Amino acid sequence: MLLAWLIGIIACLVVYYVLSAKRKFEYWQKRGVPGPRPWPFFGLFVQKIKMGMGKFDAWGNQTYGRVWGSFERDQPVITINDPDMLRLILVKDFSHFINRRDADINGPLLDNAVSVLHDQKWKDVRSALIPTFTSGRLKEMNGLINECCDILIANLGKKADSGEEFECQGLFRTVTMDVIASTFFGTKIDSQNDPNNAFTKNATEAFNFTALNPALITYLFFPWALPLVKKFDVQFINKKYIDFFVENTKEIIKMRTESNVVRKDFLQLMLNSMQGTGKNSERKLAEPVADLAVDTDESQDADIISHHLSEGSFQEKPLSHKNYKLTLDEVVAQSIIFFMAGFETTATTLTFLTYCLALDQGIQDKLRQSIEEVMQDLEEPTYAAIAQMQYLDNCVNEILRLYPPASKTERECNADWEYKGLKIAKGTLVTIPIYAIQRDPEFWPNPDVFDPDRFSYENKQKIKPYTFTTFGQGPRNCIGMRFAYYEIKMVMVHILRNFRILPCAKTEVPLILKDMGFISPKNGAWVRLERL
Ligand code: HEM
Numbered sequence: 058m059l060l061a062w063l064i065g066i067i068a069c070l071v072v073y074y075v076l077s078a079k080r081k082f083e084y085w086q087k088r089g090v091p092g093p094r095p096w097p098f099f100g101l102f103v104q105k106i107k108m109g110m111g112k113f114d115a116w117g118n119q120t121y122g123r124v125w126g127s128f129e130r131d132q133p134v135i136t137i138n139d140p141d142m143l144r145l146i147l148v149k150d151f152s153h154f155i156n157r158r159d160a161d162i163n164g165p166l167l168d169n170a171v172s173v174l175h176d177q178k179w180k181d182v183r184s185a186l187i188p189t190f191t192s193g194r195l196k197e198m199n200g201l202i203n204e205c206c207d208i209l210i211a212n213l214g215k216k217a218d219s220g221e222e223f224e225c226q227g228l229f230r231t232v233t234m235d236v237i238a239s240t241f242f243g244t245k246i247d248s249q250n251d252p253n254n255a256f257t258k259n260a261t262e263a264f265n266f267t268a269l270n271p272a273l274i275t276y277l278f279f280p281w282a283l284p285l286v287k288k289f290d291v292q293f294i295n296k297k298y299i300d301f302f303v304e305n306t307k308e309i310i311k312m313r314t315e316s317n318v319v320r321k322d323f324l325q326l327m328l329n330s331m332q333g334t335g336k337n338s339e340r341k342l343a344e345p346v347a348d349l350a351v352d353t354d355e356s357q358d359a360d361i362i363s364h365h366l367s368e369g370s371f372q373e374k375p376l377s378h379k380n381y382k383l384t385l386d387e388v389v390a391q392s393i394i395f396f397m398a399g400f401e402t403t404a405t406t407l408t409f410l411t412y413c414l415a416l417d418q419g420i421q422d423k424l425r426q427s428i429e430e431v432m433q434d435l436e437e438p439t440y441a442a443i444a445q446m447q448y449l450d451n452c453v454n455e456i457l458r459l460y461p462p463a464s465k466t467e468r469e470c471n472a473d474w475e476y477k478g479l480k481i482a483k484g485t486l487v488t489i490p491i492y493a494i495q496r497d498p499e500f501w502p503n504p505d506v507f508d509p510d511r512f513s514y515e516n517k518q519k520i521k522p523y524t525f526t527t528f529g530q531g532p533r534n535c536i537g538m539r540f541a542y543y544e545i546k547m548v549m550v551h552i553l554r555n556f557r558i559l560p561c562a563k564t565e566v567p568l569i570l571k572d573m574g575f576i577s578p579k580n581g582a583w584v585r586l587e588r589l
Contacts, residue, residue, distance in 0.1 A: 078096060084133055090125060091121040093121070110492070111464035111491075130277060133486070134488055138497065140524050141523075144522065148532075154469070157469060158486055159469075164296060167294070183532075183536065185381045188326065189327065194326065196439075198543075202544060202547045203438070208247070213556060217556055218588070222584070223585070225411045227581070229411075230257065230260075230401065232548060233400040233404040234404075236403075240323060243325070255301065260396065260401075294397070303389055306324075324392060331387075402462040402463070403541050409578075421553070424448055449550070455508060455511055457528075459505075460576055463576075468533075469485075469486055469487070492576065561584055565578070565581075565582075
């Protein structure tokens with residue numbers, strides 16, 4: 058009897074999942090949008106895991122064209138590789154596509170993070186954060202970043218002297234973590250000399266995503282169980298790692314408030330905004346929020362980013378009309394999200410660049426020489442010097458094109474939208490397949506080749522807008538973009554002025570990628586160094 062019941066239940070579930078897969082496939086067919094047929098229950102999950110997210114999107118583009126449809130859970134997903142459509146979605150019609158999806162597995166504190174906030178609340182918080190990332194602020198961080206780089210160079214010197222082969226990503230994580238801890242929290246954690254310290258361990262573990270992440274599995278396959286698992290504190294990034302950062306951040310804030318210590322770091326800027334003493338609080342109602350890509354304060358100086366490439370990041374309209382004051386929870390949440398978003402992405406970029414320079418000594422020599430031409434008698438790089446290093450900018454952009462740390466981003470459509478007969482219904486998720494667009498041979502000839510000259514002054518003018526979207530585009534692009542460029546360039550200048558990067562026996566060619574969460578080398582990127 059029990060067996061009969063069991064067989065009956067399984068049969069019902071099979072029928073349900075088969076019909077549901079059919080319904081999802083037909084949803085896009087009816088709208089004339091091609092796309093893969095999802096498997097019952099698994100959807101397209103198995104293919105994504107097998108290929109990796111970026112390669113899955115590239116396969117989708119090749120097979121179905123520039124616009125194709127699929128589903129995630131019960132939500133229709135449309136993947137768009139058409140740069141003209143992306144311009145509309147990310148910039149012109151941004152008001153239809155303000156938010157990313159609400160996965161509701163971030164945990165109560167991270168629900169306050171700018172990356173997951175929605176609508177007006179997002180506008181308020183983002184507006185309050187903008188003054189934190191101007192080039193003026195970055196210039197103030199120069200000494201702190203140089204300090205972390207000096208430790209790196211001392212440690213690399215030991216590796217060069219011993220002829221040791223080493224894996225770069227682990228090493229770069231410790232540098233970028235030290236930089237973030239120092240520039241954001243005014244704290245020296247010295248994870249470079251103590252890679253087992255609690256900050257490094259917790260942050261690295263927090264990013265150790267696998268397809269078996271319990272929150273991800275529940276979200277994708279058993280959404281009805283979400284309220285239940287949330288009761289057990291299951292969230293996308295394990296609660297124990299988040300708690301570690303919450304406790305530390307709150308402790309630092311408490312110490313500052315009690316002792317009235319004022320520092321020149323990002324945390325202080327946020328605390329100023331909380332207390333209404335920040336630059337933001339002086340903004341007049343009608344005054345537009347500072348442009349996200351172009352720093353009006355410093356517009357007479359060369360900037361650290363290529364404006365041409367961040368076309369569309371212009372803040373066309375003010376985001377918020379209020380002089381928003383951050384709450385304590387919001388300050389803590391932003392601190393954590395900056396830490397999380399900031400160290401792994403920059404470490405990965407440094408890793409890939411080091412790897413590619415090891416394999417191409419010609420490019421490495423040219424880069425070193427171009428850096429020396431700017432540095433001349435300077436002992437340590439300054440913001441102004443970095444901004445003049447054109448070939449370094451080309452190399453960094455090319456590595457970000459070839460290996461974008463985030464293989465995709467997304468927007469959720471909040472009101473029905475139409476373009477040339479294609480209707481996107483409210484509630485549809487729009488996927489922007491960063492990796493796939495940046496490896497598309499129509500936009501990037503020989504897309505798998507590392508060729509910094511694609512970004513030379515002359516060639517850059519020919520790059521089709523919205524085909525380089527490593528940092529996203531439009532008002533909701535990466536808020537840390539300028540900081541990331543600055544940090545990556547500073548670290549590379551220090552390394553290349555001291556060492557030649559060489560391949561070693563363990564250098565994997567071609568590099569196999571891991572593409573769950575952020576893109577990274579699956580088996581690490583191994584090199585060795587020689588002192589110059
Ligand atoms: C190489 C380094 C980095 C890359 C490639 C990168 C990439 C991205 C991408 C693709 C997005 C989504 C943009 C969109 O949807 O249009 C994003 C958002 C974001 N990034 Fe970055 N990022 C990097 C470094 C950083 C750093 C250093 C920070 C902080 C210090 C940061 C903080 C953020 C935040 C807070 C958001 C959400 C912004 C919002 O929703 O308003 N990122 N990033």
